[in-house]
Every structure is written in C-alpha cells, then in structure tokens.
Amino acid sequence: MDINKILKADFLDILFEGRNKDYGAYLLRKTYSSRMRNAFLAVLAGTALAFGAAKLQDSMKSNEPEKIEVEDVVLEDVDTKKKDEPPPPPPPPPPPQKQVAEPPKLEIAKFTTPKVVKDNEVKEDEKPPTIDKIEESKIGFVNQEGMKNVDVVAPPVEKGTGSVVAPVAVEEDYDKVFTKVEIKAEFPGGAAAWKRYLERNLNYPDEAQEAGISAVVRVQFIVDKQGKISEVVALDKPGHGLEEEAVRIIKKGPDWKPAEQNGRKVIYKHIQSITFRMQ
Known part of the structure; x- marks a missing residue:
C-alpha cells in the first residue's frame, strides 16, 4: 500500500x-x-x-374506584332469661365418730397443808391421808374414788456414804490422727505465703491448657507433730494431669506448721484446695 x-x-x-x-x-x-x-x-x-x-x-389501576363489599349481618336472638339451675347435691354425711373409751379413774387422796390446831377443830375432809392410802393412790387436791395406783413403785432408797467422789477425768490420746482441732495446721507464713508458693512453683499441665480445663483439686494429707507431710492423696479427679500436679506441689513444699489441741502439737489430717484457672 x-x-x-x-x-x-x-x-x-x-x-x-x-x-x-x-x-x-x-x-x-x-x-x-x-x-x-x-x-x-x-x-x-x-x-x-x-x-x-x-x-x-x-x-x-389507581384511577379505578375501589369496590367495597357489604354483607348483611344477621343477629340471632339471645335468650337473656337465666335458666333455672338444679340445686347442688347435699354434702356427704360426716363419718361416724369412734367412741373413745373413757380412761379409768384413779383413786386420788387429797393432800392438805399441815396445821397445828386442836383435835376438836380438825375437819374430817382435812385429815391427812394415811401411809397406806398414799402408796395405793395419787396425791391431788380432791378426794376421788377409783382404781388403786398399783403400778406406782417407790424408788429404792440408797444409803449414802457421806463422801463426795470427784468425776474421773478421761485422758486424751494425743498420738491419734485428729480431724478436728483447736488450731489447724497451716503453710508456714500463712495464706499469703501459700499463694506466693503456688505462683512460683505450680505448673499448669499442657494437656489441661490445650483442653481449656479449669478446676479445683482438693488434696488430703497428714501433718505430723513436726510438720512433716505424708499420705498425700487427691480427692478430686478432673483429669488432664491436674490431680498429679496438685499432689506434686504438696509433696515438694516445705514442712507445715503442725496443728495444736489443748496446747499440744498433734497429728492432723488436713485437706487443701488448689485452684487451676485459665488466664
């Protein structure tokens, strides 16, 4: 081109x-x-x-008039007269009451306050009952005829020796394992030192962290009179290595302050809670 x-x-x-x-x-x-x-x-x-x-x-469509349908409403005649309702049935008769046998009357001897008066001034109904009458009847404020009180047995009278015997004191066994004491065993330094010890030495198991497990493990153990720890057992079993770590932290710790009962150091069974919480 x-x-x-x-x-x-x-x-x-x-x-x-x-x-x-x-x-x-x-x-x-x-x-x-x-x-x-x-x-x-x-x-x-x-x-x-x-x-x-x-x-x-x-x-x-907007220009077309709307159609409104009207329907005739027929009102029915309602009978406003109140119909005579039948009377309610009569209530059932009360159950027959059981005849309770009247308890037998016991013979009562009237007791009057002794007064020092002349013999001719003593009234017949104010005379004190005899010893036989007292043993066979009850003492009251009126005289009453009835059954003799044959079941009443007078307590035997024991002759005293005149000496007072002091109660025998029960010796406390301070070598047994106590579960209730006046002063409980505790971590040396108290609650604040226990918290610091856990923060520095407690290892959160990796398995529990991956599973997102938080739990409280109660550990039971024995604190002897010198504060030594033994028989460490986890009472709770949440798994994921938490109870093993709770037992380990108790065994690894220092000696505890021993418990006291009546001013003496005793062997004490203690339960300590350890909390595992995800931050």
Missing part, C-alpha cells in the same frame, strides 16, 4: 491489505461498533418501553 494511503487508511484496511475481505471477518470487524451501538439502543428502548407500560398500568 502506498505510504500516503497508509496515513489516511483505517487500521482494518491495513490489517486486511492483500487478503480476502469478502470472507466475513473484515465485515464483522468493520461493523462491530455500529452493531454494538444498535444493540445498546435496542435494549435501552425495550427497558424504557417496559418501564413506561408498568407506570401506565399503575396509573390506570
């Missing part, structure tokens, strides 16, 4: 120079822009037409 024609020619003319332009590829590329423009305009026109039709339909 001549150089002057190249400057004025289209890119497609240069690309298809010397080729068969009637094959179709040249024509498709040549009319690509016009075809895309026509398709866009057709879609735009279709969209506008559909939108306009919808608007027109809505406006036509």
